[in-house]
Amino acid sequence: MTRLHHTYSRLSRRSLLGGVLGVTAVASYPLRQAHAGEALASTGEKILLTDNDLMDLQNSISGPVILPTSLIYDEVRRLWNPAVDHHPAVIAQWQSLEDIQAALQFARSHNILTAIRCGGHNYHGLGMADGGMTIDLSPFRGVEVDEANKVAYVKGGSILRNLDEATIPLGVATTAGVVSHTGVGGLATGIGQGRLARSLGYTIDNVRGVKILTPDGRHLRADATQNSDLYWGVRGGGSNFGIVTEFEIQLYDFDPTVTSISYTYPISKAADVYKTLFEMGEVVPNAMSLGGGVRTNANGETTCSLGGNYAGPMADAQKILDPYIKKLGDPLRTRMNEVDYLWLQGIADGDLLAKSATYYQSGFFNHVDEKIAEEVADYATQNTFPGSQVQFGHQAGKMAKVAPDATAFPHRDTKFQFTTDVHWADRRDGPANKKFANDTWAAVKPMSSGGFYVNLAFGPSEADIREAYAGNYDRLVEVKNKYDPDNFMRLNVNIKPTTAG
Ligand SMILES: Cc1cc2nc3c(=O)[nH]c(=O)nc-3n(C[C@H](O)[C@H](O)[C@H](O)COP(=O)(O)OP(=O)(O)OC[C@H]3O[C@@H](n4cnc5c(N)ncnc54)[C@H](O)[C@@H]3O)c2cc1C
Incomplete structure (x- = not known):
């Protein structure tokens, strides 16, 4: 030992x-004492x-x-x-x-x-x-970059930092998540939402192929021409079909200087902040990705905020935002500056929430309006649990340019994703926090367009999973029947094969 x-x-x-x-x-590890x-x-x-x-x-x-x-x-x-x-x-x-x-x-x-x-x-x-x-798989990490063809070959145990550190210094990048220690394995088989998604699409839209170990032991290449059913399913269908040992991900030329944006307002402005976010969401260029809502910080201060990032100079971002932001009156705090994208990709890594228990509810909206802003604000302003948030995140742009049946993820008409997340350090606070998130979502869900991001789910029922995959569900079952008929890969948002006993 x-x-x-x-x-x-x-x-x-x-x-x-x-x-x-x-x-x-490394040499093998003799297990001296097995138990x-x-x-x-x-x-x-x-x-x-x-x-x-x-x-x-x-x-x-x-x-x-x-x-x-x-x-x-x-x-x-x-x-x-x-x-x-x-x-x-x-x-x-x-x-x-x-x-x-x-x-x-x-x-x-x-x-x-x-x-x-x-x-x-x-x-x-x-x-x-x-x-x-x-x-x-966590020791199975590493990224090789083919600069000439703008492709990254990413080992299945890698984290996002591996991908960003291998690409951004070379003047290329792809779209992935917003915290650098998230695994590529789970994110790139989910959908992969990130700061560049409005201009480059979800991560799954940039996976050009995978090498995957199927439960029967075959190591297959899956792409648009080989095992194309598997390629379709693995982009959104999680680990239902096997273990991805390598992702082949599209890269793009990229200027790493981007503008980071944040405005904070008193809670009395919550409805107006949601309205402004919805209004701007429809018109800003795809190089800008916005989000915001109500948040209670660790000291118990509840405010609302609006922010995001713009792949371009600060002066341009200011020009785009000013007409809308001016209508909101004076913010409590403003932060807008040009930053290095690699630094920005790590900015949330040390978030205090990372040490707290977490629970989520989330769903998609393909339509947003003033009434939704007011009703959500009514619930969100009751939010006083430290760390809790009631937010909308910007979607659409390039994400909406892919057909709903082109990958396993169908909700391509989404304009905003709603999330409410709660966090607690003392386990006795768990039930009250979860109740807040569940009650908020129960009130907001009827206004949503259905479905949710499977990577944010907490033990969804079979009916929930059907809703998440909508018109793609039956085709996912077919792929599951073919590649994992015994449902060996079941610790995921599980697509149940009809072949399993
Ligand atoms: C702090 C934080 C920030 C996040 N930010 C984002 C974000 O910006 N964008 C976003 O889209 N999501 C984000 N997420 C959600 C994230 O996509 C999911 O939590 C995802 O499951 C994480 O993948 P992982 O590999 O780290 O997880 P793990 O817990 O290691 O695995 C999760 C699932 O993925 C499967 N899996 C893992 N590796 C492989 C592989 N190589 N082949 C096949 N299946 C595999 C596993 O079977 C398991 O079902 C975030 C989560 C956290 C906690």
Whole structure:
């Protein structure tokens, strides 16, 4: 065990640096003492993993196998959302494609409930199997850039920082999320909303192809011409069809100096802020992405704000915004400056909320108007829980230029995404916070256009999942039937195959 801990700390440092240094091969990790124990089968019953089983697993891979008896177990099983406390029977960290294949084979032969962990950001804890096995891809990081063809080849365990750090200094970029330690694996199989999405589309719209390990052990290329059904499904259908070992992502020429925008107003202006946001949302250029709403900060101050970013000079941003902003009167605070995009992509990384339990409700709006602004403001202004937010985020632009059936994600006519998120440090505050988010969403949902972003979901029902995929649901079931007929990949927003018993 001592050796196991020692080698982990080396790996841990390397995973932090993975995108910069790449991952190097390591010798295998002999598991000196295995501890037989119970695990959860994918069908729900308990199974026994013997010492020999665990030794076999360790002997088949070069990365470490981490058991509940390990001193590092709690560190490795920790996820971004501290409200999630999952205890896997076994965690295996992988170095190479061969490792991931061996892990998959082990999981399948023992029929263990299996999760795939990349950045560990899934709010509901889908990246860690409670009682089952977790295949931790986080050491499997790295990005190669083909500058001539403007393509990034991204390993399936990479985080967004790996992608940005490999591309932006070269004068190219793609569109991904707004926090640099989010996993590419979960984000780029969800939709991938980010600061450049209005001008470049969702991340899934820029995935030109994937290499994917399907549950039957095949390592397939999926793109517009090869396995095109799989390519269609993996762009929005999450981990339902296999483990993506490599994403091929489109890059664009990019000037990294962008304008960051933020105006803060007293809470009495909430309805006007929503109205102004809706009005501007219809007219500003795609280079500008806006959002805002009501927020209570950590000190209990509730204000409303409006902000975003513009891929261009500050003077131009000012000219676009001024006519609308002037109508709102004097803000409490204004911050507008030109910043380096790579810096901006990390600005929310250390947010205090990252240490708090989190809960979300969200949905899409293809129509917004003054009445919606007033009704949402009525609920939002009751928001006094520290860290809570009731926000609308700008969509449309290039995101709306893709047909609803071109990828698994159908809600292409969305103008704004509504989110209400709550955060708490003391678990006794959880129920009241969740009630606020649930009550707010219950009031707002009837005004929405239906559907939600699956990556923000907390245990959606089958009916919710059908609503999320709308007209694409039946086609997703067909793809699932073909590539994962036993529903091995089930720790996700699950598309149930009709072939499974
Ligand atoms: C702080 C924070 C900021 C966020 N910001 C954004 C944002 O700006 N834009 C946005 O769109 N979303 C954002 N999200 C939501 C994010 O998209 C989801 O949480 C997503 O699930 C995170 O992916 P992950 O790899 O980090 O998660 P994990 O918890 O590791 O995995 C989540 C799911 O993805 C699957 N998965 C992971 N890797 C792979 C792979 N290689 N192949 C197949 N399936 C895989 C897993 O099976 C699991 O079901 C944010 C989340 C957080 C916590």
